[in-house]
Amino acid sequence: MNTLAKSIIVGTAGHIDHGKSTLIEALTGTHPDRLEEEKRRGITIDLGFAFLEENGVRFGFVDVPGHERFVKNMLAGASGMDLVLLVIAADEAIRPQTREHFDICRLLGVQRGVIALTKSDLVDADTLALVRLEIEEFLKGSFLAGAPILPVSAKSGEGLGALKSALLEGAKAIQEKDTARYFRLPIDRSFAVKGFGTVVTGTLFSGQISAGDEVELLPAQKRLRVRGLESGGKAVDRAAAGQRTAVNLAGVEHTAIQRGMVIATPGRFRATRRLDVRLELLPFARKLKHRARVHFHSGTAETIGEVIGHDRAELSPGESALAHLRLQDEVVVVRGDRFIVRQFSPVVTIGGGVVLDPLARRPARKDTGRIGFLEALEKGTTEEILRALAGRNILGVSAEEMIGRTGWLESELQAAAANLAKSNTVRTLASEPLILLSEKVFAEICEKIRARVERFHKENPLLPGMPREELRAYLGRRVRQESFRAALAELVQQKKLVLQGELVKKPGAEITLTPEELRAKEQIAGAFARAGLTVPSVNEVLTQLAIEKSRAEKLLQILLREKVLVRVSPELIFHSEALGRLSALLKGYKKAKGERIGVPAFKELTGVTRKYAIPLLEHLDRQRLTRRAGDERVIL
Numbered sequence: 001m002n003t004l005a006k007s008i009i010v011g012t013a014g015h016i017d018h019g020k021s022t023l024i025e026a027l028t029g030t031h032p033d034r035l036e037e038e039k040r041r042g043i044t045i046d047l048g049f050a051f052l053e054e055n056g057v058r059f060g061f062v063d064v065p066g067h068e069r070f071v072k073n074m075l076a077g078a079s080g081m082d083l084v085l086l087v088i089a090a091d092e093a094i095r096p097q098t099r100e101h102f103d104i105c106r107l108l109g110v111q112r113g114v115i116a117l118t119k120s121d122l123v124d125a126d127t128l129a130l131v132r133l134e135i136e137e138f139l140k141g142s143f144l145a146g147a148p149i150l151p152v153s154a155k156s157g158e159g160l161g162a163l164k165s166a167l168l169e170g171a172k173a174i175q176e177k178d179t180a181r182y183f184r185l186p187i188d189r190s191f192a193v194k195g196f197g198t199v200v201t202g203t204l205f206s207g208q209i210s211a212g213d214e215v216e217l218l219p220a221q222k223r224l225r226v227r228g229l230e231s232g233g234k235a236v237d238r239a240a241a242g243q244r245t246a247v248n249l250a251g252v253e254h255t256a257i258q259r260g261m262v263i264a265t266p267g268r269f270r271a272t273r274r275l276d277v278r279l280e281l282l283p284f285a286r287k288l289k290h291r292a293r294v295h296f297h298s299g300t301a302e303t304i305g306e307v308i309g310h311d312r313a314e315l316s317p318g319e320s321a322l323a324h325l326r327l328q329d330e331v332v333v334v335r336g337d338r339f340i341v342r343q344f345s346p347v348v349t350i351g352g353g354v355v356l357d358p359l360a361r362r363p364a365r366k367d368t369g370r371i372g373f374l375e376a377l378e379k380g381t382t383e384e385i386l387r388a389l390a391g392r393n394i395l396g397v398s399a400e401e402m403i404g405r406t407g408w409l410e411s412e413l414q415a416a417a418a419n420l421a422k423s424n425t426v427r428t429l430a431s432e433p434l435i436l437l438s439e440k441v442f443a444e445i446c447e448k449i450r451a452r453v454e455r456f457h458k459e460n461p462l463l464p465g466m467p468r469e470e471l472r473a474y475l476g477r478r479v480r481q482e483s484f485r486a487a488l489a490e491l492v493q494q495k496k497l498v499l500q501g502e503l504v505k506k507p508g509a510e511i512t513l514t515p516e517e518l519r520a521k522e523q524i525a526g527a528f529a530r531a532g533l534t535v536p537s538v539n540e541v542l543t544q545l546a547i548e549k550s551r552a553e554k555l556l557q558i559l560l561r562e563k564v565l566v567r568v569s570p571e572l573i574f575h576s577e578a579l580g581r582l583s584a585l586l587k588g589y590k591k592a593k594g595e596r597i598g599v600p601a602f603k604e605l606t607g608v609t610r611k612y613a614i615p616l617l618e619h620l621d622r623q624r625l626t627r628r629a630g631d632e633r634v635i636l
């Protein structure tokens with residue numbers, strides 16, 4: 001098969017019994033009705049498929065049911081179509097599902113189409129001309145205005161050649177799909193084939209897929225392997241966007257997969273229940289009240305949703321608005337995906353629109369930035385959208401999140417991020433994986449840190465600086481580790497803060513002691529110096545001072561930091577000079593009596609009781625001045 005051929009999906013649309021399925025058979029040789037019941041009753045219930053390759057174009061036909069009861073099946077087939085084949089019987093003209101299917105195609109953003117005026121053999125030339133006029137009037141001002149209206153008869157074969165030419169012409173005008181994007185295929189059928197196992201089918205929305213690939217089944221988040229592929233009714237090694245595709249999957253039962261699920265490039269797409277959208281209500285629809293329930297359709301998925309207006313409480317017929325959809329089940333959509341809503345009861349198509357933010361937050365009155373954010377998502381360039389995304393979250397925005405929202409490639413994000421960095425509006429906090437943070441938010445974080453350190457100095461004049469971890473904890477989980485690190489680095493670079501080991505301080509922040517504090521500090525040091533190795537309890541020393549205990553404790557901290565005093569155990573503090581004398585004593589002992597010393601000998605040597613001897617020996621071990629050897633110590 002020619003892999004360079006252009007692949008086009010043609011979907012039928014139109015009222016029941018207008019000759020859609022018969023026309024597909026006349027064009028392709030395949031009757032699209034495949035279910036037993038369809039054949040028996042002579043009506044299309046579910047989607048049917050047929051293929052045709054002509055003049056370098058591979059047409060995948062999706063034949064939909066016209067019956068109003070099966071519109072939901074029609075919807076599953078309609079998404080992903082490039083070109084609509086609107087079928088109108090010459091003897092009946094425009095009927096209810098002609099209108100409904102037409103509305104659906106328009107709301108799904110279908111750009112082009114061809115109108116087949118079927119059963120032309122049943123009417124005379126005058127009737128044909130009249131119906132043509134009626135159709136022209138109906139399509140006026142729509143995406144199908146000016147589209148070819150071609151009389152055909154599946155019976156006599158008349159007009160089929162012209163119809164094929166018109167389809168080829170339409171196919172030429174359709175933009176080639178970008179197969180470099182992440183792979184996504186909404187599933188419309190899942191079944192088992194003897195000897196192969198599970199097979200799913202669908203219209204390949206974006207990217208491409210090859211035999212052997214790993215794919216992710218969503219929303220189940222299950223990784224599966226592609227055993228084999230079929231496209232256009234033949235086995236292929238690779239299938240690309242715009243093709244009807246059957247995928248043979250390993251590692252899953254066909255019953256575990258339903259229409260509406262998606263297979264996709266692993267880790268890129270996300271299932272969601274909350275969407276922010278642009279929603280359009282059709283002119284004949286009833287007013288949509290706050291929190292109205294609707295049937296929601298997108299891709300091949302169908303669920304129930306609740307509509308909450310962002311810029312108005314109620315949506316009037318013919319209006320379009322920014323709205324939030326809270327869905328009952330998870331769907332997999334990205335920005336730009338189209339959807340249809342149908343009235344809850346009785347079920348008729350009442351509107352549709354475009355997904356703007358597929359990972360929307362719960363609506364909140366205080367969320368005043370949302371409208372602007374959604375407008376950026378709706379109309380903005382890649383850079384503007386990234387800026388809006390970064391600006392909306394103090395945490396910044398990760399590549400994973402940006403891709404989950406937009407389906408953009410990581411390389412596109414990197415390029416846009418580089419442009420944004422130049423404009424000084426969004427900074428790249430990390431590049432692999434990419435994390436973006438708005439400069440405004442970054443400046444706020446910097447200011448928060450600076451102000452907190454300032455306050456720390458005010459509240460703790462006797463401490464040299466704030467422990468870095470305490471500062472980190474103060475900012476909380478709303479600030480990313482990367483943001484914290486970058487902000488600290490920035491503040492240090494601007495000389496607004498100084499890092500000293502694990503302490504963050506203001507430049508030039510010195511501890512200034514009052515004369516009273518200076519005296520107390522000396523008294524503490526003196527008390528320990530005098531005590532030698534038989535030190536008093538800390539509490540005893542501190543309570544004898546003329547200043548309050550909390551300040552005295554800080555002075556003790558300063559002395560410990562200055563290494564005038566040394567904490568040997570949680571309860572015992574010694575003066576460094578006393579410890580210096582101790583190590584000299586040990587050296588002398590080693591010379592005179594050898595390197596081994598037991599606890600009794602140590603007590604005798606130093607004149608301390610067991611209460612001091614044990615912690616002191618353990619301290620000496622830690623200092624590597626001694627080493628424990630059984631009951632004794634080896635002096636090192």
Ligand SMILES: Nc1nc2c(ncn2[C@@H]2O[C@H](COP(=O)(O)OP(=O)(O)O)[C@@H](O)[C@H]2O)c(=O)[nH]1
Nearest residue numbers: 016017018019020021022066118119153154155
């Ligand atoms: N005379 C005539 N009958 C047709 C033509 N196309 C379809 N039909 C008949 O119209 C009926 C409905 O056709 P079908 O393709 O099932 O309609 P669908 O519901 O739109 O798919 C069938 O009995 C067909 O044989 C045509 O061009 N001429």
Ligand SMILES: [Mg+2]
Nearest residue numbers: 020021043044
């Ligand atoms: Mg049919």
